[in-house]
Amino acid sequence: MLAHRCLALFVLMLSVSLACAQGERILRFESDIEVFADRRMRVTEKIVVRAEGKRIQRGIYRDLPTLYTGPMLLRVQVPFEVVSVTRNGQSEPFAIELLGRGLRVRIGDASRMLSHGEHTYTITYETAEQLGFFESHDELYWHVTGNEWGFAIESIVARVTLPAGVERDAIRLDAFTGLKGETKKDFVASVDDEGRAVFETTRAQPVGGNMSIVVGWPKGVVAPKAFAERAGQLVQANLAGVVGLCGLVLLWVYYHVQWMRVGRDPKPGLIAPSSEPPTDLSPAACRYIKRMKYDPKCFAAAVFNLAVESVVTVEEIDKKFTIHRTQPSGAIGGGARNRLRGTFADEREIEQELTRHESLKLESKNHTRVSSIIKRHEQSLRDAFYGRMFNHHRKEWAAGLLVALVAGGSSLVFLPPHTIPVALFLSAWLSIWTVGVVVLVWGAVQAWSRARTSIAAIPGAIAISAFAVPFIAAECIAIYMISTLSSALMVPLLVGIGLLIFVYAHLLKAPSLEGREALDRISALEAYLKSDEHRAPRLDEHRLELLLPYAVALGLEGEWQEWLAKVAQDAGTRDRGEDDQQAMRLYPWYLGTYRPGMFASSIGSSITSALSTSSSAPGSSSGFSGGSSGGGGGGGGGGGGGW
Secondary structure: OHHHHHHHHHHHHHHHHHHHHOOOEEEEEEEEEEEOOOOEEEEEEEEEEEEOOOOOOOOEEEEEEOEEEOHHHOEEEOOEEEEEEEEOOEEOOEEEEEOOOEEEEEEOOOOOOOOOEEEEEEEEEEEEOOEEEOOOOEEEEEEOOOOEEOOOEOOEEEEEEOOOOOOHHHOEEEEEEEOOOOOEOOEEEEEOOOOOEEEEEOOOEOOOOEEEEEEEEOOOOOOOOOHHHHHHHHHHHOHHHHHHHHHHHHHHHHHHHHHHHHHOOOOOOOOOOOOOOOOOOOHHHHHHHHHOOOOHHHHHHHHHHHHHOOOEEEEEEOOEEEEEEOOOOOOOOHHHHHHHOOOOHHHHHHHHHHHHHOEEEEOHHHHHHHHHHHHHHHHHHHHHHEOOOEEOOHHHHHHHHHHHHHHHHHHHHOOOHHHHHHHHHHHHHHHHHHHHHHHHHHHHHHHHHHHOOOHHHHHHHHHHHHHHHHHHHHHHHHHHHHHHHOOOOHHHHHHHHHHHHHHHHHHOOEEOHHHHHHHHHHHHHHHHHHOOHHHOOOOOHHHHHHHHHHHHHOOOHHHHHHHHHHHHHHHHHHHOOOOHHHHHHHOOOEEOOOOHHHHHHHHHHHHHHHHHHHOOOOOOOOOOOOOOOOOOOOEEOOEEEEO
């Protein structure tokens, strides 16, 4: 009884093994390739498969690549024309489907199931532009089966017929087998009596296996393309990118014309250093006009000026700042205070806010109020000076966006129809995503800039950099995808459009004639602040202090304060000794821990930082020189499967 059971188990296991051995696969793949003197090729593939109704139910499909990456990553397009398809010697229906970089020949009738067993498919197609022309020889580097078949292949045979006139001894042969990139030599090759190059594998190829053949012959047998013809075909294959680049040139021409028309700065006048600040411009206004934009330091400069005029005091505890309204005491700069106070409309916005609430604490939980006063301060400066002193010319710049849209959109028209929806989606997605990436990268650059002077800022810089990495990676992947759908020219096109839009957003900003005159006066004061003239003993410390808000506005508070601290130290040495707290008599409007020598540069940057925080809520290569199975540079390939 036990013997019978063992025998039955053995028979069952043998049956399973035989069934596995008889699984769906390609029994034989034969390829007859005829090369013509005019660079055309006719290929006849005989594919013998075993079907068992699993993956091969109605037929098979054959994928043929039509797009390759050529010189300078440009697309090279080759033609394919299917001549006939048969199954077991009888004509078989087939359909052509377009793929991203090729076409699929789907063979079979969707309404008919194949019988189990062997079926022989014969596919005949014509192609061209598959040959390589080198200095010493010409060649065919051909991936016979391709690495994309979903079945193992028991045997591969390839026969290549060359044009008449090629001597047998002049034919060079080589081949590679295995998975993509492998260089195995499981083949035999020879030239038969008819002068054909014959290749055959010596062992079965696994799923994804392929045989790539290389046949070389002397030059002069096949006529190469003329340069003009090659250039024309290259342009045709990359027409979307070429049209896009033409649009890029058009965008540059548009922006350059607009820059010539409205964006060129008036010539500056003669700049002579002057110790007198512009009487009609507050420190904040000087910064706003000079930079042609508002930033938190404009507000900080206004606070400095109000403090020097004894309108406000600044209190700092643990690097947290509070601005208090105070009654003028006349202790400092009374004459200057009476002359300047109430003159500047932008500072009145801050005064009015402090009149209502007495104090303003710069912290994030107070962001609604802080951001409100900053916006009102900015609006006050904008109402007074934008358009009169300078203009961003946003209308001219925005019109360039339409030109860029036309440049990108026109290139999409020349893409293969089946790729347009994906390319359109990627283009629209990139136009939004890139803005976020630029903001993140700029934030990371600023964070690392702060980290250079503050160790405490390093963790934040690392965090924002790490946060930006996946966004940058997604940007690169999307650009790569759009370049594979269209052309490598799309990469410089997208980068160029982005750069032009970014650069001309700055170049189109320009001062008016009145603004140029104001800039000359600001530059005269800036030149004085940078010079050594203000260090003369005849300038008393109070005069220096009154100019300090302008130094803050122009970003010169560091070197300015260094000299002011020296004056204070000298005065302290003569009167009270080297006591920093005594030297702080120069700043009765400031209560805090900063030392005099670092006060202006430190508090200037700290208030600016506090404002920013508190205003926010929490065929190109030869197969004889290092080819491989399915390697780059060869033609043919692709793959197939069942359906």
